[in-house]
Structures are given as structure tokens and as C-alpha cells.
Amino acid sequence: MLAPLGTSAQLDYPSKPVRIIIPFPAGGLADSLARLYAKELSDRFGQPFLVESKPGAATNIGAAYVAAAPPDGHTLLVTTIATNALNKWSSRPLSFDPHAFSEIGMLGVNTLYLMVAASSPYRTAQDLVKAARESPQGLSYGSFGSGTPNHMLAEMFRQSAGIQKLTHIPYKGANDSSVDLIGGRIDFMIDGATINLVNGGKLRALAVAFPQRWPTQPNVPTMTELGFPEVTISTYFGLAAPPNTPPTRLEKLNVALRLIGSNPEIEKKLLALNVAPMAVGRQEATNFMRQQSERWGPLYKTLELPDK
Numbered sequence: 238m239l240a241p242l243g244t245s246a247q248l249d250y251p252s253k254p255v256r257i258i259i260p261f262p263a264g265g266l267a268d269s270l271a272r273l274y275a276k277e278l279s280d281r282f283g284q285p286f287l288v289e290s291k292p293g294a295a296t297n298i299g300a301a302y303v304a305a306a307p308p309d310g311h312t313l314l315v316t317t318i319a320t321n322a323l324n325k326w327s328s329r330p331l332s333f334d335p336h337a338f339s340e341i342g343m344l345g346v347n348t349l350y351l352m353v354a355a356s357s358p359y360r361t362a363q364d365l366v367k368a369a370r371e372s373p374q375g376l377s378y379g380s381f382g383s384g385t386p387n388h389m390l391a392e393m394f395r396q397s398a399g400i401q402k403l404t405h406i407p408y409k410g411a412n413d414s415s416v417d418l419i420g421g422r423i424d425f426m427i428d429g430a431t432i433n434l435v436n437g438g439k440l441r442a443l444a445v446a447f448p449q450r451w452p453t454q455p456n457v458p459t460m461t462e463l464g465f466p467e468v469t470i471s472t473y474f475g476l477a478a479p480p481n482t483p484p485t486r487l488e489k490l491n492v493a494l495r496l497i498g499s500n501p502e503i504e505k506k507l508l509a510l511n512v513a514p515m516a517v518g519r520q521e522a523t524n525f526m527r528q529q530s531e532r533w534g535p536l537y538k539t540l541e542l543p544d545k
Contacts (some may be wrong), residue, residue: 250486251310251311254284254287254311255284255310258291259299260314267315269510271344278490279495293325295319295324296317296319296500303338303477308478312479313477314338316338316473317472318470321526323386323533324384326533339484341494341522342490342522343476343522343525345473346475348451348474349470350428351442352428353443354391360411360441370399374404374484375404375426378403378404378406378423378424378426379406379408379426387427390468391427396458412431415428418440429511444459444463446456447470448461448527453511472522495517
């Protein structure tokens with residue numbers, strides 16, 4: 238007979254391998270971040286933490302899978318601004334409540350950049366804005382799909398900069414859009430996953446969509462400095478469990494996440510991924526995610542999204 242949760246079974250958690258589901262294709266930033274934490278968690282708990290990719294439907298496939306998993310803490314979800322804040326407001330039907338997940342804590346936070354090709358004639362954000370205002374057909378930009386953070390921030394940028402028209406080109410992922418940007422087939426994109434291409438000299442970052450200058454790109458001005466203070470975003474990564482997972486198990490995981498995130502060696506590895514650590518308690522993490530949802534909900538309804 239299984240011991241009731243909260244007694245000896247609780248003390249033994251985790252009692253078997255833990256699956257960490259990322260709702261994105263393997264090989265991206267979320268995958269790298271999840272694997273970094275999975276290794277540390279495996280070492281701390283003595284059980285394998287296995288990263289598994291379940292991409293699709295703007296993160297909803299992976300999120301729905303975890304929402305329906307047994308609430309025992311052995312199936313976890315890497316959450317993002319899409320899974321917790323944006324998809325709630327989209328027209329896509331959801332089989333789960335994004336706010337019903339049992340939040341564990343934060344893996345880190347990053348942001349997005351206004352990017353052009355290194356060969357682009359636009360040397361500054363002001364150059365791009367001027368060209369976009371004067372272009373009858375509108376400059377083109379890439380995103381990872383309608384309603385994604387990249388798309389929404391680009392539309393917010395358009396409105397804030399007084400640009401009448403931009404042509405949105407949705408892609409399946411960062412690699413596809415960056416290839417077309419480098420090749421001159423689109424004019425710009427707003428992205429964070431391809432910051433390594435800026436460091437490698439293939440792309441140029443014109444602005445960062447964060448309230449302060451980003452620690453790994455100190456020479457890139459903020460949108461606020463350029464006169465667009467509302468064009469900011471914190472594209473966070475969190476960790477959650479299915480609804481109704483026992484709080485003691487969630488707290489045990491949160492303590493581990495905070496210890497990992499506050500380790501100076503881990504911080505260096507996070508910054509190498511363009512992610513800043515965010516070692517906070519469960520309630521603070523939950524409040525942060527809810528605030529993001531409250532901020533983006535009204536904006537989502539006003540932006541020109543073709544899937545609405």
C-alpha cells in the first residue's frame with residue numbers, strides 16, 4: 238500500500254526519475270537552461286532529472302501534457318511568458334488553466350533585442366524607425382509565430398514609434414528567422430535567443446527591451462533611452478508542477494533552485510546563455526508571473542494579431 242503524501246513518501250521525494258518537459262524544440266535556450274538545472278538537481282537529489290522536449294501550439298502541447306500529469310512532482314514544466322502570461326489571452330482553445338499550475342520557482346530571466354543584419358544600412362534604432370516611417374509597403378520583420386513575445390513586442394514597438402505599417406513574417410524558430418535576416422530577406426527581428434550571432438558579428442543589436450542595460454551587452458542602449466519606455470519585456474523561465482502537487486514537494490524543489498541560482502559558478506553559466514539568475518521564493522515567483530499576465534492581457538487585446 239502506498240504511503241500517504243506528506244508522510245514517509247514525502248520525505249523520500251523524489252523517489253524515481255523526474256521528467257522536465259520543455260514546450261520548445263530541443264537545442265534552444267530553454268533546452269540549454271533546463272539541462273543546466275537538471276544536472277544540478279540530479280546531483281542534489283540523487284535521482285535523474287531528465288529533460289524532454291514536447292514542442293508545438295505555441296508551448297500549449299507541452300503545457301497541457303504536464304497539466305494532466307499525476308500531481309506527484311515527478312513531471313515538471315519549464316514555463317515561460319508564453320505558457321503563463323500570453324497564451325491565456327490568445328484565441329487558441331486551452332485544455333488547461335495556465336494559472337492553475339503549482340509554481341515552483343524561477344530558473345532565470347532574459348530579454349529581447351531589436352536586431353538587424355551586420356550588413357544592414359540601419360546603424361541605429363533611429364535609422365530603422367525613420368526608414369519604416371517612410372516605407373510605403375512597410376519594413377518586414379520575423380517572429381516565431383503570431384502572438385509570441387517576439388511578435389507582440391514588435392507590434393508594440395511599431396505603435397510606440399509611430400510606424401504605420403510593418404510586414405510580419407512568422408517562422409518556426411530562431412534559426413530560420415536569423416538565416417533570412419542575415420541573408421537580407423527580412424529587415425529586422427526582435428529576439429533574444431540569437432544573441433550569439435551578435436557576438437559573432439553576423440547580427441547587430443540596436444536596442445535592448447529591458448529597463449536597464451543588459452549585463453552581457455552593456456553597449457546596447459535600452460528602448461527607454463531611445464524614447465520607448467513601454468517597449469520592455471522580461472522573458473522569464475520558471476519551473477512548475479501539475480495543479481495540486483503537494484506544497485512540501487514544491488518547497489523542496491524551490492530551495493534547491495534558489496541554491497543553484499545563487500551559486501556564482503552557475504551565474505556565470507547563466508550569463509553565458511544571456512540569462513540572469515532569479516533565485517526567489519515560490520510566492521514571489523508566482524506573483525511575478527501573474528503580474529506579467531496582467532500586464533500583457535489588455536495589450537494583447539489591442540494589438541493587431543491575425544489569429545484573434
